[in-house]
Amino acid sequence: MSNPAQLHTPEPKVEPFFDPATATVTYVVHAGRGSACAIVDPVLDYDPKSGRTSTESAERVIAFVREYGLRVEWLLETHAHADHLSAAPYLKAQLGGRIAIGEHIRAVQGVFRAVFNLGETLSPDGSQFDVLFRDGETFQVGALAARALHVPGHTPADLAYQIGNAVFVGDTLFMPDVGSARCDFPGGDAHTLYRSARKLLDLPGDTRxxxxxxxxxxxxxxxxxxxxxxxxxxxIHLNETVSEEAFVQMRTARDRTLAMPNLILPSIQVNIRAGRMPEPEANGVRYLKIPLDAL
Structure with a gap:
């Protein structure tokens, strides 16, 4: 298998969609009008006060895809997000494509299956997703060559997706003046995140x-x-002068000061199901669980 730095392909075009409510960016990655595309980390709108979902953010993505005549081949999740619900099933129903995540999602499912007492309603085998990528596995987005890179630390299952000279890093890195993601979720580890960040920062300097x-x-x-x-x-957390031990000390101390994300409880139990909601109960209503004193 070739080194990730040697992934040769046409330069992808990247269209971002920023969701201010969750500070999340969804991306459409394509090669131009009429080409195949991938959608990375799509957002389903959720109001925690009312429990109401909506598809306003997803509709913006759908409008762009249809305007440019794109063919959706992939709906790529970098990890099981704790800050927003995934719109992947809705986009798949509207536009097609396969929902993919890293194979280590099984470990995350196992942990949160216990937290939410999901029992037989959730098989922790990743079967809810269409594709489970291995580290280094290559795939195509039409004419664009792509590769999955396992970058654990924030969670055990995080992937970055390298498509040509563009890498979608998930929560492994933030902008330089913001730094890095927390590592205190179940299965997270600051040492591991440091090494994952270095894996990305070993790519060529002009990599986007x-x-x-x-x-x-x-x-x-x-x-x-x-x-x-x-x-x-x-x-500010991971520049080339920062040692692993200095990063771990900083990250561990910082994580102790952070509250849980506002949407972690609804998000995780939906996202480990590939964005699918629980089945309706006898009254036709779907319910999410709120475990008390469990996190």
């Missing part, structure tokens, strides 16, 4: 990196794209 989230300081608006060189020189 696309963030899953941005939490901008007051001095700027949301930004989602940077480069390996910019991260190496300027990432």
């Amino acid at each position: 990196l696309f963030m899953c989230h941005d939490y901008p300081p007051a001095s700027r608006g949301p930004c989602f794209e940077t480069t390996v060189s910019a991260q190496r020189s300027g990432n």
Whole structure:
């Protein structure tokens, strides 16, 4: 298998869709009008006050795909998100494509199957997804060559997707002035995240990196794209002068101060099912669980 740095393909076009409510960026990756495309980390809108879902964010993506005549081949999840619900099943119903995630989602399913006491309603085998990628596995988005890169640390199952000179890093890295993602979720580990970040920062300096989230300081608006060189020189947590031990000490101390994400309880139990909601009960209503004192 060739080195990830040697992945030769036409330069992909990348269209971002930023969701201010969750600070999440959904991407459509394609080669131009009429081409095949992949949708990365799609958002389903969810109001935690009412429990109401809507598809406004997904409809923006659908409108773009149809305007450009794109063919959806992939719905790519970087991990089981704790801050938004996935719109992958809705987009699949509207546009087609296969829902994919890393094969280590099984470990995450096993942990949260117990947390939510899902029993026989969830098989922790990844079968809810159409495709489970292995580390280094290659695939195509039409004419665009792509590769899955296992980058655990934030969770055990995180993947980055390299499509040509673009890498969709999930929650492994944030913009240089924001730093890195937390590692205190079940199965997370700061040592592992440091090594995953280094795996990405060993790519060529001009590699384009696309963030899953941005939490901008007051001095700027949301930004989602940077480069390996910019991260190496300027990432406040992971620049090339920061040792593994210094990072782990910083990350561990910082994580102790963080509250759980607002949507972790609804998000995780949906996203480990590939974005599918629980089956309706006898009254026709679907219910999510809120485990008390469990996290």
